[in-house]
Amino acid sequence: MNTFFLTNTPLFHGISENEISELLSCLGAKERKFKKDEIVFRAGSSISEIGLVESGSVNIVVNFYLREQ
Numbered sequence: 001m002n003t004f005f006l007t008n009t010p011l012f013h014g015i016s017e018n019e020i021s022e023l024l025s026c027l028g029a030k031e032r033k034f035k036k037d038e039i040v041f042r043a044g045s046s047i048s049e050i051g052l053v054e055s056g057s058v059n060i061v062v063n064f065y066l067r068e069q
Contacts, residue, residue, distance in 0.1 A: 001031050
């Protein structure tokens with residue numbers, strides 16, 4: 001995991017790379033890679049973790065369906 005990248009994020013501001021490594025170990029952090037157009041989470045999914053994007057981008061799509069009356 002790129003701990004140098006994490007030192008430059010607001011979440012880990014002021015924490016050294018060594019401390020971040022220790023924190024990530026205690027938190028059971030894992031690194032995941034996704035292919036283009038792969039779904040990370042589906043709407044309505046129960047989420048119990050947070051994520052940081054090291055490179056690339058993520059699109060958040062919100063669909064609103066209006067019922068006709």
